[in-house]
Amino acid sequence: MKTEEFDYSLPQRLIAQRPIDRRDASRLLVYDRKTKAISHRTFADLIEYLHPDDCLVLNETKVFAARLLGKRVDTGGKLELLLLKRLGEGVWEALAKPASRARKARSFEFENGLKGTIASELEDGMRQIAFSGGAEADKAILSAAQAPLPPYIKESASLERYNTVYAKHSGSAAAPTAGLHFTAGMLSEIENHGVSIAKAILHVGSDTFRPVKDGEIESHRMHSEYMAIDKQACDTINSAREKGCRIISVGTTCVRILESASTDDGLVHEMEGSTDIFIYPGYKFKAVDCLITNFHLPKSTLLMLVSAFMGTSEALSMYEQAVAEEYRFYSFGDACLIL
Numbered sequence: 341m342k343t344e345e346f347d348y349s350l351p352q353r354l355i356a357q358r359p360i361d362r363r364d365a366s367r368l369l370v371y372d373r374k375t376k377a378i379s380h381r382t383f384a385d386l387i388e389y390l391h392p393d394d395c396l397v398l399n400e401t402k403v404f405a406a407r408l409l410g411k412r413v414d415t416g417g418k419l420e421l422l423l424l425k426r427l428g429e430g431v432w433e434a435l436a437k438p439a440s441r442a443r444k445a446r447s448f449e450f451e452n453g454l455k456g457t458i459a460s461e462l463e464d465g466m467r468q469i470a471f472s473g474g475a476e477a478d479k480a481i482l483s484a485a486q487a488p489l490p491p492y493i494k495e496s497a498s499l500e501r502y503n504t505v506y507a508k509h510s511g512s513a514a515a516p517t518a519g520l521h522f523t524a525g526m527l528s529e530i531e532n533h534g535v536s537i538a539k540a541i542l543h544v545g546s547d548t549f550r551p552v553k554d555g556e557i558e559s560h561r562m563h564s565e566y567m568a569i570d571k572q573a574c575d576t577i578n579s580a581r582e583k584g585c586r587i588i589s590v591g592t593t594c595v596r597i598l599e600s601a602s603t604d605d606g607l608v609h610e611m612e613g614s615t616d617i618f619i620y621p622g623y624k625f626k627a628v629d630c631l632i633t634n635f636h637l638p639k640s641t642l643l644m645l646v647s648a649f650m651g652t653s654e655a656l657s658m659y660e661q662a663v664a665e666e667y668r669f670y671s672f673g674d675a676c677l678i679l
Contacts, residue, residue: 392534395580430477439465511543518591
């Protein structure tokens, strides 16, 4: 399957550069897979499409201040790091930009006197970096780092606004953006409507920023990401399944959690560890009935997942309509509900 099949044209002006003032005021494109009908609503209208006893699945991951700006100690050459995984006291796996500058044994200095040395070079611009000071370095990182906004966002935004209102477990380098549209009041209203809510964790890594570079998507390798879903969440989801009710995934991250933790009968089981599941057309979904998601980058694994869920031609047609209607795209953009 060719990566080019998942390309589309997007005017630069439709890439959202800042969050809107009120989270649930985002627009919502509703797509019915049975009738292929499209409706244009606002996110606050979501509750009209939810049935009592449906189950909404949320990713409670929390984005941490993961972006470090520094310079090489001996030459002053600038370096940007996106911290992805803590490997030990003061030791991190990070995405380096430009990677050509982050060579093994080179030292860099950042704000607040923070210093680090490249310990090893990994694939795809990834590096291991050891910061001076061990455990104390981790505290310095918190004060020196910035919100890790995607490269297509040129304006600044607060870490609070780049997190969901239900974010709880720190560990993501990017937000599970479908959840950014919910307010606490809206979630309470949904629960009062009789919808159950299950919570799980998937810490988002660098793949969310990456278009697929391989010409054939089957050659692409996903980086593994930490995920966890406990017994309480599984019981909530499986209870809804046994009643014949719908499992509604809030975001592609929750799709990856559910499909990683489910068996062929659609039941979800406790799981903690990592997943590198790559979902693209031809995949048979086991645990997800409906999907709430934002509009994703061309040639991205996220667009491929959406295409697997609703059909490639249908997904690209929906995106064409979203462009024509001037929806806002990507992390701070609008949402769609795929029924």
